Amino acid sequence: MSKPRVFVTRKVPQEGITLLQEKCDVKVWDSEAIVPREELLKCVEGVEGIFCTINDNINSEVLNAAGPTLKVVGTMSVGKDHIDVAECEHRGIYVANTPDIASDSAAEITIALILITTRRLAEGMSAVRNGEWTFWKPQWLLGHNSMEKTLGIFGFGRVGFGVARRMKPFGVARIIYNDVFDAAFARDLATHVSFDELLSQSDILCLCCAVTPQTIGKFNKKAFSKMKNTAVLINTSRGKIVDHDDLYEALKEGQIAAAGLDVTSPEPLPINHPLLTLPNCVILPHMGTNTWEARTSMSINTAKNILAVLDAN
Template sequence: MSVQAYITRQIPEEGMSILKKKLNVSSWCSENVMPREDLLKHVKGMNGILCTISDNMDKEVLDAAGPQLKVISTLSVGTGHIDVSECKKRGIEVLNTPDVASDSAAEFTVTLVLLVARRLLEGMDAVKNGEWGLWKPMWICGFEMGGRTLGIHGLGRVGFGIARRLKPFNIERIIYHDLYHKEYASSVGATLVDLPTLLAESDMLCICCAPTPQTIKSFNKEAFAKMKEGSILINTSRGVIVDHNDLDAALKAGRPMAAGLDVTDPEPLPIDHPLMKNPKCIITPHQGTSTWATRINMAKAAASNLYISLLEEDN
């Protein structure tokens, strides 16, 4: 009996070819999100599903698939879109792609740090709006990295990658907050500090921690009030960690001075949300891992995870 696998989105051929070796594969042939009613219909009878972060893999989907479903492989680092506890009850293995996206995510975070610190978007808008006149000594001035303190909330793969990339910019100090000391922190001269110290002393604060009951909405008005004057906040982790209404108010009050968000809650953020019109906030559409190489490698990793696990189940 052939092993059935369903792919909820069009993925690079490099990933698809792995699955086609020995699996009976069907897929949604579009880069757009699969409509819910189609998802519920097409997963029926599948042994494995390869999904994306936009697919809500909840109890309803698991019920629609049936008891023969054994594996869900997601083309993402996060698994918040999957009901992991329900999968565990049913003996369904949940697999993700945590390693392949770290470099591109770290690079993108550094890009946001530089964009925000140097007020690049404001400069570009000024040019487009015809505001670029005669030279003014202090017009659209930002700050340099040299002599500054880089703060990282969560020194995992991405956080460490950020520290490694920004250190050559003559960063004076690197501090981080995490649940415990990371042995590799010493290789970039990073020092473990508590959260109040991270907030008070960071010139550039990058959020790289996982969403947990302790971190969700932890960046709120109380946290922003403790941030260093003139500092910037960057979030490329998960949108739920930041209270967006509080951030809008904090930016208007000047602490932090500016922010860069690649993740929001919800995604996309409603067009009428105050942050969307706040000139001190750059918002990008969850582009952190959006490189050709990373997308291909994520597809290959997700496909390999599903392929190997299903063949093991079949033996």
Template sequence: MASRPIVFVSRSLPPAGINLLNTECDVRVWPTDSNITRQGMLDGVRGGVDAIVCHPPDKVDTEVLDLAGYKLKVIGTMSVGLEHLDLPEIRKRGIKVGYTPNVLTDATAEMTMALLLATSRRLQEGFSAVHEGGWGTWGGGMYLCGKQITGSVVGIVGLGRIGLAVAMRLQPFGVSQFLYSGNSAKPWASDVNAKFVKFDTLLQQSDFVIACCSMNAQNKGLFNKDAFSKMKDSAIFINTSRGVLVNQEDLYDALKSGKILAAGLDVATPEPLPKDHPLKTLKNCVITPHLGSATTQARNLMAELTAKNVLAGLKGEALPSPVP
């Protein structure tokens, strides 16, 4: 009887994924829900495995690949981001890679909306007032007044699946105009009556600037001192895409000086942010711990797709969702 393939999983998977893998494979799982240590990653693949299931920021590099051995056929990452994978080295060895786009679009769009509302209506400061005794000690009629979405101009940098989903959710709020920038005009922009403009034009005209673009070599640090200087003083910046899109020192300066009104971040560099990071000291910066895909539905769909990618790779079949 042929032995079952061995799969190493770097963090516990939701039931939809782990149950599927267990039906056909011998599965080794990192025993805690915390991020796997480097040594844990090395020990997990040591002696050879047929497949690896990983998550950012678990590094899969030459050292991991060497220890995993010649039997390694497929890597399934439960993510859209790929920065943790040494793709050139993986491809050189003929190993297939699957990832999980599409299934987290709605969850991430909802998280973007949550941050937009939290920053525009100053919810973080409101929560603090309730818990710290500030409620009822209003300093005038403008106490904790925020910014309305109704009648605003919303700029979306990257009108892909998530960008479009965000715009569709914002439509009922009475946005006056959607602007978007990117590599090219998108035919689906007409679904939300969005206008394709240059990046600088978007920065200058938008009341809300939302980063929904994917990460590449050209847009690393895209939101920097120059970009923030072109935004309205009343503008709010939201990022649920990638932390490396933002120069965080420049963002801190822009928020601290009042060059922009507020920011909402679900992603950062590094993750987690150090406890003493300057952005954490600002009342006008709402930071969440990368919760974009954190719904039960999305995580189970991601886990299921990851398992299907791995099982297909083990059988020599086409992956349902291969990395391009």
């Protein structure tokens, strides 16, 4: 009996590939670059599984190219917005992601952005490189402590809870969050508040939510107008949650103090984007899961998800 065929769209940690190779005929696009569209359509012909990443647009065109043999699309990501999930469901194709694996890494980079942004560390590093570090000045590059501040979290899932748990030892005065549910498991750690209360009370506001029709563009001119002028916005969820034009105006005009972004829309952000001209806006190239531990676990679990579906059929 022939082995099921699986196409892997990118060079990923070998542990996941090795796991698939034990039971499957595996073909890998062995490159760090995104597989060209025409190659993707060619390589998925007749496969039973697709192992993809967030850069692969898995739509009806790809599903048609794969044909009726396709049983599972496993994505090495938390998000599934690059996959036409509804069309997959219509065709009886299982879609599997890795929601639990990278939560710690995402929470860690959220903390890193809080510190980089509130303490103006990126500006300090730039000053050293540009020869602006001269004699000691009493009021040069002053930032703010996290201690005795109100930490706000929008989206209190695994990442949001992880951020709250990690920030508590920093001595924040209060942790508040807004979500569609009241997290009973965290009542000794954080307080559920309305969206408007979250905006008006947060000194540091972290976006840790999922992308839904309700959250896209949620942080816009109207939202920024309700925030403190001293507030810092941190986004490690998805770029679409924030209106970047409105964010630029809010930062430029002093409506809010600073922003730290690990995600943007689009990605990569064009090098001529106005946000990149602002010293009070720190932007990372979507590094939330950029640890060997997280990526290896994501590769392994994507492989396990694919195998679980294929074994069941």
